Amino acid sequence: MEKKSLTFAEIKLKLVNYCVYQDRCHAEVEQKMKEFLLIDEAKEEIMLYLMKENYLNEERFTRSYIRGKFYIKHWGKTKIKMHLKQKQITDKLISKCFDEIYEDDYLKTIKKIYEDYYAKQSGQEYQKKSKTIKYLMSRGFEYERINDVFE
Structure with a gap:
């Protein structure tokens, strides 16, 4: 054709x-x-x-991408950053725009995903915990942040 x-x-x-x-x-x-x-x-x-004409605005794109992937898809910062880098967004802009995610919301999300996923696991305590931590990391949450929630 x-x-x-x-x-x-x-x-x-x-x-x-x-x-x-x-x-x-x-x-x-x-x-x-x-x-x-x-x-x-x-x-x-x-x-x-x-x-x-402001149809194309890299900062606006980055901010809306971060909000969507975190608040809707519940991705962690590591995964969001990796995907933005694939779209050739600079580290500087990514860091600047991460203020779209409130710290409280970030920790609450980690806690909620942890609790939901942990409850579905079988096996011994440490196995359930390690599976859950691996799952959260696969969603892009940082190991240190996951630990912060349970200190």
């Missing part, structure tokens, strides 16, 4: 809509642009336009 060729304006609009639908990072928009045969100058012009 032949691809319908789009004008520059149509491509630009598609990318605006892509960013409006949900916050995106630069890497996602660059990936999306690969669907269209654009010369580098055109890609650059679109990126600048998206940023200037």
Whole structure:
């Protein structure tokens, strides 16, 4: 099937809509642009336009990503950071935006996941505890933080 060729304006609009639908990072928009045969100058012009008009905002994306992955998916900071790095977000920006997660909420979440998961485990106390800690770490919670909850 032949691809319908789009004008520059149509491509630009598609990318605006892509960013409006949900916050995106630069890497996602660059990936999306690969669907269209654009010369580098055109890609650059679109990126600048998206940023200037605030359709594309790396900090806003990072903040909303952190909130979503923590408050909805209950991921720990390690996992969130790893996924953001895959999206080429800088360490500096990630650290700056982690204030989206309240310390109290973080510890309460660790405690709640711990209790829920621990209750479902069978075996001896130490086995249940070690399985639960491994589970929390797989969700991206730091070992030190998990321990803090049970000191």
